[in-house]
Amino acid sequence: MRLCSFLSGEVAHAGVAGVDDSVLDVTWIVEARGDDLPRTVAGWVELGSAGIDRLRRLCAESSSEHVVGDVGDLTLLAPMGRLARNVICVGANYREHIEESVRAVGEIDVPDAPVYFTKDVRSVCGPFEDISWDPAVSAQLDWEVELAVVIGRAGRNIRPADALGHVFGYAVFNDVSARDVQLSRNQWWKGKSIEGSSPLGPFLVTSDEIADPQDLELTCWVDGVEMQRSTTKLMIHDVAALIADLSRTLTLEPGDVISTGTPAGVGLARTPPQWLVPGSVLESEITGLGRQCNRVVEAGV
Incomplete structure (x- = not known):
């Protein structure tokens, strides 16, 4: 998967870019479901390989309504935002x-x-x-x-x-x-x-x-x-x-x-x-x- 961070209004959201460059808004999906899952890319990284598997399932269960646009239409940020360490x-x-x-x-x-x-x-x-x-x-x-x-x-x-x-x-x-x-x-x-x-x-x-x-x-x-x-x-x-x-x-x-x-x-x-x-x-x-x-x-x- 290709994880990215992008601006949604003034807030950083986590996304996953598909092979066609369309981006699923992972933050939106998690909030809509009410799941106790990460809202940021850095949070998914904390989960390690288990996070990769869980995120893949989450994306497979999502619908096209959670696509927020193509990569080129979004303001992309550094994937994990401000890093915790140098x-x-x-x-x-x-x-x-x-x-x-x-x-x-x-x-x-x-x-x-x-x-x-x-x-x-x-x-x-x-x-x-x-x-x-x-x-x-x-x-x-x-x-x-x-x-x-x-x-x-x-x-x-x-x-x-x-x-x-x-x-x-x-x-x-x-x-x-x-x-x-x-x-x-x-x-x-x-x-x-x-x-x-x-x-x-x-x-x-x-x-x-x-x-x-x-x-x-x-x-x-x-x-x-x-x-x-x-x-x-x-x-x-x-x-x-x-x-x-x-x-x-x-x-x-x-x-x-x-x-x-x-x-x-x-x-x-x-x-x-x-x-x-x-x-x-x-x-x-x-x-x-x-x-x-x-x-x-x-x-x-």
Whole structure:
């Protein structure tokens, strides 16, 4: 299933998009039935795989009167709204991206183990929301298309062989980065946490719809020009390995988002470097997960 969040008046509703892009209003269905079931996508994620099964039955029992329109007619939000915890991000997880980064900024110390950092929850925005450009904050906004993994079942010391069983679903994420801020410091959090800069969605696609998360194509365009195209096959540390590694030191919980790194093609590594500017249109797509489109606008305009 393709779960989404959309505005109904001024209120966020949970929806499920069909193969024809029509959207069932799950919040409306639950309220009409009076069931003690979640009204939000985040609430369904809390239920894990049992939630996927229950939601599928709920949709099968619904009628066409609960269809609120097509995806393109709705204002889509980030699928889970404001996240409960920071996004866990993985750096340097595609070898070609490491190589281009070395060419751009010099030698990078890449250990054998995964490299982690986080993005503040306030940096996440909707899949079609404008991204604000403020030169007083950063004049070097860069793109990074990534596969986001959403945990649906809690676990600690998870074995790699069991790791994908803890995944609720997958989404498109763009880890938009303020390079001048990021590279002026010894840590990345501030340069990766520009408020409202990083789109998530349009959908949270349940794990049963994705046969192999290591067989997905990622593509990113700026102003219609392809900047990144790669495959998750090329990850250094695959999704299962990342989940297992993270769970050795903390309990992963439903709703945790792990963004698994970006492939080559970022603006920093181009000659000359290329940045997002007012008027730029950023598009990101991953096989089976949908396509997001965000315009960059000048702050205060």
